Amino acid sequence: MFPLNLYSAIALSLLFTHVTIIAVTLYLHRCATHRGLEMHPILSHFFRAWLWLTTGMTTKAWVAVHRKHHQNTDAEGDPHSPHMFGIWRLIGGGWSLYHEATKDPAMVIKYGSGTPKDWVERKIYTKFHQYGILVMLVIDLLLFGWWGALIWVIQMIWIPFWAAGIINGLAHWWGYRNGETKDQSRNISPWGILIGGEELHNNHHMDPASPKFSRKWFEIDIGWVYLNIFKLIGLVKLK
Numbered sequence: 184m185f186p187l188n189l190y191s192a193i194a195l196s197l198l199f200t201h202v203t204i205i206a207v208t209l210y211l212h213r214c215a216t217h218r219g220l221e222m223h224p225i226l227s228h229f230f231r232a233w234l235w236l237t238t239g240m241t242t243k244a245w246v247a248v249h250r251k252h253h254q255n256t257d258a259e260g261d262p263h264s265p266h267m268f269g270i271w272r273l274i275g276g277g278w279s280l281y282h283e284a285t286k287d288p289a290m291v292i293k294y295g296s297g298t299p300k301d302w303v304e305r306k307i308y309t310k311f312h313q314y315g316i317l318v319m320l321v322i323d324l325l326l327f328g329w330w331g332a333l334i335w336v337i338q339m340i341w342i343p344f345w346a347a348g349i350i351n352g353l354a355h356w357w358g359y360r361n362g363e364t365k366d367q368s369r370n371i372s373p374w375g376i377l378i379g380g381e382e383l384h385n386n387h388h389m390d391p392a393s394p395k396f397s398r399k400w401f402e403i404d405i406g407w408v409y410l411n412i413f414k415l416i417g418l419v420k421l422k
Contacts, residue, residue, distance in 0.1 A: 187330040195327070196334045200341040201379075203237045206230040207346060208379035208406045214419075215298055216246045219394030221420040226413065231299070235308045235315035236322070237338050242304070244285040247295035251284070252351075253391055254294075256366035263351045266367060273352025278343035280351075345378050354384035361398050362389045373402045380406035394421055 187195070210230035213219045222230075234240055248262050255261045262284035265273045273280070285291060298304075308315070316339060323331030323338075349371070358369030368388035375382040375396060383396040383404055397404035413419040 192330040196337040204379040223418040236319040243295035243298040247291040250294040274348040277347030380404035
């Protein structure tokens with residue numbers, strides 16, 4: 184429907200993956216897991232649908248794994264610490280550790296409380312969680328032809344590499360710290376743009392409930408910028 188060239192395909196890939204990053208950091212992380220904000224149903228339903236299409240992750244499973252990570256950060260019981268599994272295991276295959284953790288139903292029930300239980304969550308997003316990415320493939324192919332296959336591949340590897348590999352791995356291994364915590368969290372960049380602000384990971388572990396990740400004047404949390412825009416138009420309430 185929309186013929187592309189290489190440059191436009193790359194631009195669309197970056198746009199789509201940025202939306203996915205924002206959905207993860209704002210909805211899954213700051214809202215559903217740590218409850219640092221309330222999100223309007225219009226916005227949360229958009230993020231939930233987008234995550235189903237682009238990641239196959241369910242809210243309950245993601246929230247459970249991340250809460251357990253905070254409960255046992257960089258110690259025995261952490262689902263994905265580079266100090267438990269090795270830094271290269273995280274960077275190259277951190278997604279597999281996440282997947283293994285979600286296979287424990289007792290853990291998911293214990294740590295995944297307070298997540299959506301509505302009809303669309305039960306009957307589509309959870310029941311058919313593995314099929315969303317296939318729907319996305321069909322959409323990409325219909326819209327962009329064979330360039331859509333390239334866009335889809337980039338969408339599929341974006342979160343496993345940047346979130347499961349770089350944030351869960353490198354951000355607990357290397358970088359600077361603004362404060363002492365019980366874990367090994369690090370800020371790997373003061374410009375939290377590429378990964379939605381998650382780069383400011385030590386800041387987050389210093390105060391997990393805060394929806395704002397930046398602390399120093401030179402730190403930029405693009406997720407916080409988006410939250411304030413959404414606040415202005417009535418789509419979020421910050422706590």
